[in-house]
Amino acid sequence: MAATNKANMDEVGMNKGIWVEGRAKKKVLEFLNGLLNSKKLEAVLMPATNRTKDSYSWFLMGKDGLLESADPFPPVMTTQGARAVSYLTKKGRAWKKTAVLLRPCELRATIELAKIRQVELENLVLISFDCPGAYPLEKYFNGDQKKLDEAFDACLSKQAELEGARAVCSICNRFTGRGADIEIGLIGGEAKGFWLIPGSREGEDLLEGVTGSASHKLEAREKAISELRAQREEKRKQTLDSFQETVKGPENLMRVLSSCINCHNCSRVCPICFCRECYFDSKALSSEADAMLQRAQRKNGLRLPPDLLLFHLGRMTHMSISCVSCGACEDACPADVPVSMLFSLAGRNTQAVFEYEPGRSLEEAVPYTVFKFEELKDFEAPYIKEYSKEQ
Amino acid sequence: MDEKKEFTPSIIYGLCSWCGTGGSETAGAMHLQYADNIRPFRVPCTGAIDPVYILRALIEGADGFAVSGCHPGDCHFDSGNYRARRRMAVLKTLLETFGLDSERVWLRWVGHGEGKRFADTANEFNDHIKKMGKNPLAQRRDT
Amino acid sequence: MADQKTEKIIVAFLCNWCTFTAADLAGTSRLKYAPNIRIVKVMCSSRVDPVFILKPLLDGADGVLIGGCAPGDCHYSKGTFYARRKIALAKTLAGSMGLDPRRIRLSWIPASEGPRFARVVNEFTKQIEALGDNPAKREVYI
Amino acid sequence: MQTLIDSRMTMPDFIAALFDKLDLAGVAAMTKLPSGEKAAYTLLTDKDDIEDCVPYFPAMPANAARAVSKFTRQAPPSKQVAVFLRPCELRALTELVKIKQAAVDNLLIIGFDCAGVFPFSKIRLSDELKLKEYREAVAKGKNCEGIRPVCSACTRFVPEGADIAISFIGRNLDEPLVLSFPSEKGKEAAKTLGLDSSSKVEASPAVDSLAEERGGAEKKLTEKIEEALSGTDGLISVFDKCISCHACSHVCPICYCKNCYFESQTFEYFPESYFTRMREKGALRLPVDRVLFHLGRLSHMGLSCVACGMCEDACPVNIPVSQIFKTAGAKAQALFGYIPGKNRDEPLPLLTFSERELEEFED
């Protein structure tokens, strides 16, 4: 259960990684099959290539073992994994003990969804890995997939930047699977092998009996991670700051949004946007023709369907605090709007207000549900008592 | 638009049904004069103001949106104002992030008995928005 | 590929007034018919949305049978006319989308005709057996 | 055949005249966005803004019928508003009126011949070369390179059901408009605008040649899709990449449901159901009901599909949704002899019946 249970984490500690030599993809599948055979697990939810082998999809696999095409490290993110977990457990806890393989951002989104009861973590074992990023769907579908796959595999262990990765991936600073029940440590292993690191009691139990050496110290990995993180953090800051410059002000922002077709597909694939009916598609915003004519009069015209900017900004007020910068929105945008950058930027800033990191810990309440008595004074307009003396 | 005509901003003032409204009523009872282009928008509690309303107003023609309700600790509904403050913080952060004049949105607590504070806030906000000028966002047809 | 020997599954949507009653009659008359059928009672055959037909086919049922009152005999007077249009649509769509329309059958079986119900089930079962397994049955990629 | 009249007005003049003489409350048409790169369907109320109108701009960021639906669903305008619509948008609007998702009261519908549109992410206002090619293709009555596949196979490119129709194929876009007035409302408007039959114009032969080219393309497209969709394997392969985002239905002008059936609680399962199904098959692909969504959606709206191509434009994984729906929709429509968007008064096929029909489907 809940991998991000802090107490759990502290107890287990982080220096217990098991070093496994060999190709990570193969070994991880062996490991999972082993758990299925030994009935420690009854099912695994993870990506596998689809029939036409040109894309990936989520599969729940069990009794007969994993599909041959199962791939713990897919080069693209078709459906955000947290959504897949949500499909499975929205109506109740997983029926059987199930391992789920998630990218770090999918893991974070899963934790966020657990907070809002769209995911039930009980009976799930969350496994995550050091993610090199993912290709944009469009690039992957239109490019030379073999080459791209090779480049991706090469990146898995070398902690090199994935060339052509999605914009959000290239500035991702939370690229490890920390917080999962089992973390697959690729960084620092230099392709010779990888670590399986327990993040909870449960993870520890599952790793029992996995043969590997404990000799390979995790320090190398920690060092590599912190270097990469420092780099990424710097890059993230710079990229978002300079991106902010390009979208600041109504003129710039509307230019960026001008290709938006108001299809709301970004929210539909968003793992955090869990509403069954989006507020911005609801009756709340519908009005009579005359009212729209009036709006048109006020602002020299009204784009139809209306409320395009309201949708984006409004959605940000609803979920940017929980935005995990997974990039699913941008992949699904048919109009090439840099949605994920917009949301990453918005999320960075709104999350900072509450020092909230989505997906960091299950125990951290969603900021809208809690408050402190003394906080956020800066957002209040200070009263100048002498303002209108004459009265 | 007549350029010479003084700019009269279009302002919505979101008031909670208790203190915000009470403050405005006290101002009324005391016959305090304040800017007449301010339109009251009444909700049960500041905690019931969805930032979406404010965004909608700013995009659709308002030059400013002020919110007043019970002081912290005084909420008729226990804690609505604390949550309101959080939402307003998010909203203002977002507006700031995208350079959309976060100063067009004000949150200031006004108690039931604070007629003067209410009128002052209305006037000050009006002057403040006048100084800021028209809301460029509200003039765009592509939003 | 599909194992021809597996038991075929036929999902049947039967209208409460005619065919479901006919099935009842078949039972009380101790008529023997193929055991492959899984009955879903609906109040009227026109309640059967094409989605109800397509879903079992995609999820691996080998056939879908819709049974209702004969045109003109509908308990709700016009239901079967609408039902016929819907099932025609379902079959046409199935045909154009790569599903075998022969796996869908619409039969009007009045309440009094228990034997006919048994016959239709047997016939349809045979027909489905001849068609073999629905390829979607073991298809994990669907 | 409608009488064609030379209006002696270019597009801007025409819109200005509409404003002036018909006392319009507004005009809705493709309009340049202030940012200058793109155009969007926009409601304008000020005559001064009409210079930004670009009704012909060959892109469809949204099917305008959806926009008109948003505009009129709650209540139609109390004063007349002119709406510019492409033929497929007009057909979609007609279908929406049937299901009460739009009203045409107080709308003056201006339709125009459509030479197709480019995928919307592929065209900008600044793409002069492309636009020039497009104009030339229009004048010649040929398919322009780069327009969407469904557009190049669209044979219903002349507006049906407009109040004022602009004849466009085979003509120069900058020249005065050639109009016809198929409806009473249109004729009334013509009178007010001071247009009479004295300036009759002949129909352009380019219309027929384009029809022929499109007819051929349509046949080819149908064949291609039919082949791709053969058998369960075909069905799976075609939709294999689908990520269940449902973007196709969300931009579809016909899919009017507020909460899509396939996103409703009906299709949310309890966990045990997933595991049982997984055991039966060995593995279960998630999200489930992916193919069912497409088939089911077809069964819900295929009879009204106007092949506008929005779905395909919006698909983030390049599934030829529109081509599939056009092909499958056409077959279903043929079953009932139903032509969507043809006639506002014709009932939807599933809401009517005749007593003796379709007997081949029963036994």
Added chain:
Amino acid sequence: MPKASTVVIYGTNLSGYRIAYALSKLGYKTIMLNRGAYVDEVRNQVLTQLPFDLCWACAYAPQRLFVGLGAMQILYNSELLELTGTAGNFKAKVKKRDPFVNNYICAECEKCIDACPVEVEKNGKKQKAVYVVPKMFWENIFLIDEENCTKCGKCETACPTGALKMNPPVEEIEIEAGAIILAPEFDEPGEAELAPFGWGRIPNVVKSSDIARAALATNFTEDSFRRPSDGKLPQSVAIIVTPHFNEKGIEYENYNASAQAVYRANKIKEMHPGIDVFLFCRDYKCYGKGHCRMYERAKDNGVHIIRTEKLALSVADGEKNRISFSTCSTKELTDKKTVEMTILITGQRPPTAMKRLSKICGIPAESHGFCDIVPFTCAKTEVNGVFAVGEFTSPKGNPETIWEGYGPLREILSWLGEKNVAKPQPPVLRDVSHEEAKTGVFICSCFGAFSDKMDLESLVNRVKMFPHVSHAEIINGCCTPSSIQETAAKIKNSGVNRVVLAVCTPTQKLMKFRKTVMIAGLNPLLSEFLRLREDVIQVHTDPARMEDKAAAMIYAAASKLKTARALPTLMDNIGSSVLVIGGGPAGLEAARYLGEAGYDVHVAEKTDHVGGMADILSKDLEGHEIKKYMAQLLEDIEKNEHITIHTDTTVTDVSGYAGNFHVRFETKDGETVEVDPAIVIIATGALEAKTDQYGYGKDERVMTQLEFEQKLAEGKITGGHVAMIQCVGSRNPKKPYCSRICCSDALKNALTLRKQGIDVTICYRDMNTYGFKDDYFQAALKDGVSFLRFDENHYPKLEASDDALKIKINDISDGKDKEVVSDYLVLATGMDPNRENNEVFSNLFNLRIDDDGFFDVESCACPYEDASKRIMKPFELSSNGVFVVGTAHSPRSFMESVMMARQAAGKAMVILSSGKMAPPNAMYVSEVDTSKCTGCGLCVDVCPYNAREIDPVRKVAVVHPFLCDSCGACVVACPSSAAFLRDQREDQLIRTIDGLLAV
């Protein structure tokens, strides 16, 4: 002779109000005798005796809504002259004079003021002889300045509604009453009492109540701390808890005097860390919930807390106060501090009304001059049928006073006849669901007052053109009986089915507006009430722009109404039985109270017998016979057929919600009992704290106070010397609360010992004897009990040898090290929460546990003390229907636990009596659109009233409407607008915004 049913309430203190409210709910009429010319002229506690600074207007005012609804009547300028008859059939002779302006008819058009020719200077401002009292919460009160009025009669002629009567006669009436409640307001100490503290003679000495009042208008900002002499912010402040310094008449600390002082100190410090704050008290009496934490905070904040026995104030120089004090009782005033401002925490003095009322009603005063109450009863005086409540019976703070209003209900009812107030039958409403929306706008001219200020005709013409408006017209008014009828007729005749009333404040006149719409046959959800007066008429001057604003408001309201839906008021049936968990004195008292009122009560007790800790106690400090009382209680319980006792039981499962719980418990034999209580009272008590300090547990001579008391009762203590150490293991950062009872117990046992001639030494930190208990401290001093006072950081040390216990202590009274040689050491260990128990019930009933381990008051239906705003709300169930009473709530004495149980039971009785319950905001409750709801629970998390939960099967939110107070927190929390308020659906609010921008 049949009993009378009306109840006369003398005075308007909060308790009286609460009784009036509760009786009206129960169907009885009350007549309140208000000695002032308007409500609150004689200040009751609401303004000043708050535990904290809070604006209470919104919570206090709703009680007034019952005034004028028939159930509660207020007589102004009234006095009780004579009381004859006996309980059940009193005849009260009352003198009264109606107010000049009848508030229920007055439209507040101010025409009288315009007409008045007299103008005088008052406080630097010009004022007419008829004038408005600055707004009292919701009402504007019109008064005539009798001194300057020339009686010209112009105002009376000008009054369009006939509300103003220039010469209302003084009348004498006789009221037949079943019971009399004495609830006069408190007497604030005046110059005489406060003179020693310089009040009235030394500049910059202010009363805390003055600050509290000022704070209400400035909302507790810096303004409340300006020094009076020059309006400047003082750089140093002294706060003095005056009751501690034995000045005659105010020496008894009311509930929150110490707490108020510390609160005030913290407030100043937190706002201006630079100000030096000195707090002078003798003891810090912090026995209320959370009070010790405030004290800890004060220390952290750097407040200088000076414990002193004596002090005096004088002028230092200019406008500064010099405070001379001594920390030692023997020393003269040697230490000095100079401050720029002094705040006196004043407390209450004995009521001046006591003498008169004593004569009229025949009730005796107790020794201090307050009204005497029969022990173990709620508010019962020695005369049957006459009750006394609130600060009339002892110094009190708000929470106690308010709760006291519920305590005596059952006893009051026993003297009353048949119910004499029927609920008004609402008019039949038209079903308009099938009609197209037609909105009518009715614009009030306020009898011409509005039309003087702006052109209403023009507004009407403009409004008529709005797309959503089908009818518009001017009305005269909508607030006087006749104008309500006229307007209703206009609405009806216009044929509209949506109504916009552009009138004045609904905060005050909501009921009238609603009534108007209902008389017109429409559901009020189809109407909007705009404040033309407050938002336009009174605050703007440019007529054209006033019209714009009014038009915009009307436009917005009309657009909002377009999609309004009429829905019936929700009602829920509630059960009639009660479950009491815990069979201690508090639980049993609650059970007896409700059982005798005829409600079925189940008592679930964990152990094999009921009675709890009371077995051990025989008398309390005041000498009340606890044993006798308990015997009577058990006997009453035994013979009451409504009460079922289940011993040896464990509560295993709770489902349902307030009003309709379903509780299962198991007995020791594995038997399962299921009950469906409407209300649950938790009285599971607390534990005596144990300690390992001072050799307790090892040395038999060291024992807890309770153990000692038993020994004493058994006669085992016959001689020697007894030492007591107070506050062992408590009032420290680890356990920051006072157990409230230890000081009393120590005094009680010490006095007993002294009677036997045994020497006693009490080592203490603060003598926490509150109220009249302080008498016993004085008595103990007189009786020769020796008191040694130690510092909180230097507890006494024990040196134990076989022959003696040597206690070494530094006495801070004189700063000397002392040694006490004793035979017994008695430790005041205080109370510990029953954590295990509390945990269980907190899970079962969704109650929170507070930082100290007791039940948190915010989450239960019995908010006492710091859940301040909710205490005021009369709404019975603005939380989850679970009352926590007695020591499970917080440390209480025996008597206090029992009283608390009665008060909760009284409130429970009011709820149960209704059988049905509508939500507090009956019409506007929040609801769920289940097709949209995803069960994310955000709404549950933010609901302050526990009114929502997730249905575990359907995975959607459900609302318990009568817990919902319609705040809308859930609506905003829900991103997909699956949560909505009935009158404010999302689309309606968006329409409103569009509408406001449309004109």
